[in-house]
Amino acid sequence: MSLLRAKIQDVFNEPGCEKNRGKDAKARKKGCSKPLTPGAAAGGCAFDGAKIVLQPITDVAHLVHGPLACEGNSWDNRGAASSGPTLWRTSFTTDLTELDVVMGQGERKLFKAIREIKEAYGPPAIFVYPTCVTALMGDDIEAVCQRAAEKFGVAVVPVNAPGFVGSKNLGNKLAGEALLEHVIGTAEPDDPGPYDINILGEFNLSGEFWLVKPLLDRLGIRVRACIPGDARYFDIACAHRARAAMVVCSTALINLARKMDERWDIPFFEGSFYGITDTSDALRNIAELLVKQGADPEILGRTEVLIAEEEAIAWKKLAAYRPRLVGKRVLLNTGGVKSWSVVHALTEIGIEIVGTSVKKSTVEDKERIKQILKDDNHMFEQMAARELYAMLSEHKADILLSGGRTQFIALKAKTPWLDINQERQHPYAGYHGMVELVRQIDLAIHNPIWRQVREPAPWDCQPAVREERPRTKSETATLHIVPEFAGTTADDFGER
Template sequence: MLKAKIAELMHEPGCATNQAKSEGERKKGCGKSLTPGAAAGGCAFDGAKIALQPITDVVHLVHGPIACEGNSWDGRNSWSSGSDLYRKGFTTDLTNLDIIAGGEKKLYKAIKQAIARHNPPAVFVYQTCVGSLIGDDVDAVCRAATQRLGTPVIPINSPGFVGSKNLGNRLGGEALFEHVIGTVEPDDAGPCDINILGEYNVAGELDQFRPLLARLGIRLRASITGDARYREVAACHTARANMVLCSQALVTLARKMKEKWGIPYFEGSFYGISDTSDALRNIARMLVERGADPTLTDRTEALIAEEEAKAWARLEPYKARLAGRKVLLYTGGVKSWSVIQALQEVGMEVVGSSVRKATEADKSKALERLGGDEDKLADAITPRDMYAMFKDGKADMMLSGGRSQFVALKARTPWIDINQERHHGYAAYDGMVALVREIDLSINSPIWAQVRAPAPWENS
C-alpha cells in the first residue's frame, strides 16, 4: 500500500511540470529515493513530522528508536496560541529486544498511556525505518486503539528510507486527507471561511496576517498546520477556498480537497508588500465567486490601500540605507521567489537564489523576478563558491538557513536566518517591515568594519 501511495505522489497531476510530461515520463515519477547515509537535509519521516507537529493539541508519538524522536523534536520554530502538548516528545523507544520480538504491543501500550495521561483529541503515530523493516503493522494497531480507547489514533506511514523530506511532507498531507479531514461536521460553516495550506506559524507569522483576514470578515477555518487544533483540521472541509503557501509540500492535499469537496485553491505568498496584497485580492475574489458578499472586493482594496501606505511610510527611512545592496538568497520552496520581490521592493539587488527545494513553478517565478537571468538560479552552491562570492564582493550579505551561516560569517559577511529555526516573523506588511529592520541592523552594523580591519599586530 505504501509503495502504491508513493507512486501516486510521485506524479502529482496538480503539478504543472507533470502536466507537461509524456505518459512514460510521468510513470517514472519526480522524486529520488534515498540511499543509505544520504538522509542529510531530512528523510521522509522528518518531513512528515515537521509538517504535522504544528497541530498543537495532539500527541505526536514516534514508533522507533529514541534517536528518531530526539533528532526530529522541535525541528521547526512553530509557535502556539494555546496548547503546548506538541512540544512534548513521545516515543516507543524501540530497542534491540523489540526488533527481535516486534514492537506492536509496546506501541499499543504507549498509545494507551499517552491518552490516559494527557487526554488528547487524537494521537498521531509516526512509522519509522526500524518499525517498518521489522514489519510492525502500525495501521492495525492504530485501528485497534481507536476502537478500544475511543480516541482517534492516526497512522502516519512515512519511514525515512522511502524518500526525501518533501515526500514526507506529502505523506503527512495524505494522512490528514485519509484519516482526519471531514471527520467532524461543524455547525457554524460560513460563506467567508478559508484554509491556508503549508503555513506552519514559524515565529508566530500567522498572527501577522490573521488579523487582516479578520478585519475583512474572513475566518481562517484551519491553518494546515501552524497553530492548528485537531478539530479545526477535521472540520476544514467546509471552507470555501484554500490558499496554498508551499505547493511543493501540500499541493496534493489541495488538489484532493478540490476533487472531493469542491474547494478551489490558488498558490500565493504573504512575504513582501505586493505579494501580501495579491494574496488578499485572490482570497476575496474566490470567496465572492463562491457566494460571499460582493462588497468584500471593495473592502479588500480599501484595506490594502491603508496597510500599504502605512508599510511604505515605515520602510522609507531604510530605503536609502539599503539601496543597491547585494543579497544572496539561499533557501528553497516558496521563499525562493517570494522573498526576492520583498527585497527588491526596498531597492536591494538579489544576486542569486537557490531553488534546490523548489517546484518548477517556483523556479519560473524566481526567474521572472530576477529579470530572466538564469545564471542567478542555482540548485546548490558549494561552500567554496559561496565563500568566493563574499570575498570578491559579489554579495554584501546572505539570507539562508542556519546550516549555511558559517560560510558567510567566516567571510565576515552579514547573515540573517530566513528558514524555519528563526525567531522573527516576516509575513505580511508588519513582517516586511520587521525583515527590512533586521537586514538594516545586520548589514549596517559597525561590527563589520571592525572585524574586516587588519589586526593591530598586522599594522605594526
C-alpha cells in the first residue's frame, strides 16, 4: 500500500501538466481531481480509468481481482475496435465472495485464475486489476504476479489502481505507470527504423484510427505502438524504440509521454486528428519531429503533397453540405481534447458554436478554444440538466453533440442529438472522418422527424366548433316534408 501511495503522489506531481505546474506545493499534493464521495456517482473510479486505458490491448487477458460486479461494470465501456485478436472481449474475474474475503482466500484464488488463463488461452501477457475489496484485504498483488510469471512463463502485469484511490483520470495515469514499469522496454524489435512513431491516448473508437493510419503508411511512417487502440502486447513492449510520439489525449497519458521522453529521448507533441486543419497540422508535426530525430528531410515535401491532395478531396465533399449547415448552431457537451478539436473542425465549415464544455479540459485546451472562438463566453465547466434543457427548448442551439448520458435531455427538448463520445457508431478522425461527422450532423438536423415531433399532438388540437344561429319561432314551427313521404300519415309508418 505504501508503494501505491508513493506512485499516486508521483502522478499528482506531474510536471508535464501546465495546470499542475501553476499550483503551489501544498495544492499540488491534493491532486488534480476533486476527491470522491463514497457512494456517489463520480463519473468513474480509478479502477475504471485504468481498465479503459488498458483493455483495448487486444491480445492480452484482462483479469479483474475482486467481486463479480467490478468486472461487469467496467467491461466494454468504450467502443474500441480490433483488427485481429479478440481475447480482450473475454471477461476474466476471480469473482471473490464473502467467504473468500472472510477466509483470506484472495491471493490463492488469484494465482489459480492466472494458471487457468495461461493453460486455456496462452496469451502473451495477463493484466491483473486489484479492486477496492482486494486492496482493503491487503492482498499482495505484486508478489502474486511475480510468482505466477516465474511459475507459468508468461508476463503478469499488476495494475495498481483500486477504485477508492481517486478519479477515472487518475486511473488513466496509473495505467500508464503500469505500462512504463512492467511492459515498455521489455522486448527489442528486430527492425527499428528512423520513421517509427508512437501514438498515445488514441483508443480507436469505432475504428477511427484506421482512417488515419493509411495516411501515415503513404508517408512511410510506421506506428510502432498505438496505445491503447488496437494495440498488441509486443508492440507496446518495443515502444521505447520509436523516434517520436504524438499525444492525442494529454489528460490521460501525459505522464507516460514525458517519462518516455526522459528515459529514451522520444520527443512528443499534443495534437488532434479531428478536423481538416488539425489533421494536416498533426501530419506536419510528426514529419518535423522525425526530421529533428535524424530522418531524411525529404519527408517534409512528401507530407505537403499528401496534405494538398487529401484536403482538396475533403473540401470538395464538404462543399455540398456547406449551404445546408452555414449558420447552424451547435452546443458541444463533452470535454478533453474534443472540447477544442471538434470546435475547430466545425467552425471550418461555418457552423456556429454556442457553447462547449471544458470540464475535463487542460489549460492548453481552454487556450485553444479562446483562440478559435475569440473569447471565453462560450465555455462552461458544467451545465446542469435543467439549464441544458432550458437552452435547447428555447431553440438556442440547432443540435447537441454529447455523450449518451445527455441524449434524453435533447430528445425531451425535441432537439437533434449526435453522439460524439466513446459510444459513437461512426468514426470521425482524419479527412474522411471529418466528412462523415458533417454528414451525420446534416442528417440529424434535417431529419423530417423533428418537424413532426414539434407539431402539437392530435389530442392537444381541439376541433373548431361552428356556432349555429338560434332559430326563430317561425322556423321552429315550420314543418319540412320530405317529398318521398308526402301524403303519408303516422299510421302508415306504424304499419310498416
